[in-house]
Amino acid sequence: MRRIVAFLILAAVTFAAEEIRNSALAAGLKPIPSNQFEIDKLVDTDPENKLSRQKIELGKMLYFDPRLSSSNLISCNTCHNLGLGGDDNVPAAIGHLWTQNPKHLNSPTVYNAVFNEKQMWDGRFASLEEQAGGPMVNDAEMASSHELILERIEKIPGYQRLFKKVFGRINYISMPNVQKAIAAFERKLITPSPLDAYLLGEDDAITNQEKRGLTLFIQKGCTACHSGYGLGGGMQPFPLNGTYKYADIGGFTGNEQNLTRVPTLRNITQTEPYFHNGAVTTLKEAVTIMAQTQLGIELSPNETDDIVTFLETLKGKKPKIIYPDLPDYE
Amino acid sequence: MRRIVAFLILAAVTFAAEEIRNSALAAGLKPIPSNQFEIDKLVDTDPENKLSRQKIELGKMLYFDPRLSSSNLISCNTCHNLGLGGDDNVPAAIGHLWTQNPKHLNSPTVYNAVFNEKQMWDGRFASLEEQAGGPMVNDAEMASSHELILERIEKIPGYQRLFKKVFGRINYISMPNVQKAIAAFERKLITPSPLDAYLLGEDDAITNQEKRGLTLFIQKGCTACHSGYGLGGGMQPFPLNGTYKYADIGGFTGNEQNLTRVPTLRNITQTEPYFHNGAVTTLKEAVTIMAQTQLGIELSPNETDDIVTFLETLKGKKPKIIYPDLPDYE
Numbered sequence A, B: 001m002r003r004i005v006a007f008l009i010l011a012a013v014t015f016a017a018e019e020i021r022n023s024a025l026a027a028g029l030k031p032i033p034s035n036q037f038e039i040d041k042l043v044d045t046d047p048e049n050k051l052s053r054q055k056i057e058l059g060k061m062l063y064f065d066p067r068l069s070s071s072n073l074i075s076c077n078t079c080h081n082l083g084l085g086g087d088d089n090v091p092a093a094i095g096h097l098w099t100q101n102p103k104h105l106n107s108p109t110v111y112n113a114v115f116n117e118k119q120m121w122d123g124r125f126a127s128l129e130e131q132a133g134g135p136m137v138n139d140a141e142m143a144s145s146h147e148l149i150l151e152r153i154e155k156i157p158g159y160q161r162l163f164k165k166v167f168g169r170i171n172y173i174s175m176p177n178v179q180k181a182i183a184a185f186e187r188k189l190i191t192p193s194p195l196d197a198y199l200l201g202e203d204d205a206i207t208n209q210e211k212r213g214l215t216l217f218i219q220k221g222c223t224a225c226h227s228g229y230g231l232g233g234g235m236q237p238f239p240l241n242g243t244y245k246y247a248d249i250g251g252f253t254g255n256e257q258n259l260t261r262v263p264t265l266r267n268i269t270q271t272e273p274y275f276h277n278g279a280v281t282t283l284k285e286a287v288t289i290m291a292q293t294q295l296g297i298e299l300s301p302n303e304t305d306d307i308v309t310f311l312e313t314l315k316g317k318k319p320k321i322i323y324p325d326l327p328d329y330e
Helices: A002-026 A036-043 A053-064 A146-154 A157-167 A173-187 A195-201 A206-218 A283-294 A301-314 B002-026 B036-043 B053-064 B146-154 B157-167 B175-187 B194-199 B208-219 B283-295 B300-316
Strands: A234-236 A259-261 B235-237 B259-263
Touching: A002 A206, A053 A157, A146 A157, A146 A173, A157 A173, A157 B002, A157 B235, A195 B194, A206 A301, A283 A301, B002 B194, B002 B208, B053 B157, B053 B175, B146 B157, B146 B175, B157 B175, B194 B300, B208 B300, B283 B300
Parallel strands: none
Antiparallel strands: A234 A259, B235 B259
């Protein structure tokens, strides 16, 4: 008898796990595949920038190289720190001469950014390749210029050799190639998490409370914006309901169509402070406000807790990165 | 007959290589050993801070963690960049709020810093352990405070666990322990170079021109200050001869005894700009001025070239560093 009860409970739990998984998939959540070949198919999608080991290695060097900034002090990794959540831990980015981002925009994470439909909060760049050229020449970020960047790279024999190997014989050191290499590295910054294991069929990869949180996440409508591989990354109107509590902070209200890029929820426990202006420090508060302004609902404290607990299943495994030994000037 | 000539030439070259090596050793140059056990004996010298794998790993995390700065943006690695020459590439360090080092002091390299007799340009810290506490709480550098640092570390469960493992049960999170961990990591930042291979007996590890440069380096008297494992690192009066061309830049003329720490020459091709105020950009100019102000001599252009070529043999192999995945706040 005990055995039968145990079997029935197990069957019920398995059934529930299966049912929640199916709802999640039906709501548009997509798991990062578990094998590298499948992941590569997902991220190696730009026919103009096919990935190669050497290109990714070159991109890694450039990503970590502060000499791409006019001051020689700021690299891509300064604001998109791969040791943290792929961002900084400040409300608004701080760049050249300690200038705060003029629109008080919070740096988005570079991890899983390849899954974003568009890049930048206003979606003005279509791809990581396009985006990579932006911060380097922005006066409030790396404050460099295309001329200065290329001039410095030309003076570094190690880079000359690598660019030639990766991009062929003619005009191999160019801004499009610098951007392609950096984006190639960024395309590989993928962090599979327990949620992916669960969505791929492993019932016990997430706990019961986390499954409850996932169920609420679906039922309350969070998946309307937070879906796909990134659980976010698309463009949406903002705010949908009510008044945004922090509308007076910063000058950002979306692009001309009033659309704002939805942040990915992957590794969200590591990317505080939250929102496009970094005004909110806890996930609990962020979830509460999102429910109010985007869904027009009040969550109970228990519901909020369950959703926050679910969000922790999005903390992923980061790729191992050997810190680059940057080539020196001739 | 040809064979005999070839043999005699070989014998003469071998003899010369041996003779120059002996002069170098007699002048006080010391090779970094080729095996790890011997290196460890050289660097694991603080009985109060014995090295362990876990302590070094913890130290690496802290070294790369910008959350030790008040802004959350500056880490040890910002000014002592391990991807570059172990320093920044600017004349004077730039820190919190983009403040330039008030004495216009150039950041020294952290690579091989364990071989320095004392730390800081004025030698005010006896050890890496002592030094590690300085920049974190300097208003022009990381601008933090002991309270803030410990408060942040306390809030990071991953750090709590690691400190406990490394430093035992009681009061394991403390500034002395933070400094010990960072210094443990720094003690391992050793870069054996072709010069070491040569000094250890490998005749062909450096070229003939490099040997000529080494001979001049000894004969002209450079080794009076630039000797030991670091080819530098001791405290010396400065300037010895003549007027220092850049005496008007910055406020640094040594400590109360008019003594200044001699920079290491290891990886010197990667640590431009040169001198304690970073006023000189080429190695050629630096060698010329040093000969004038410290030795009171004029080098011929060929002599300068040979010495500069010799200095390139000090570019070493950096340890492989896996970029740390920093633990997050609870």
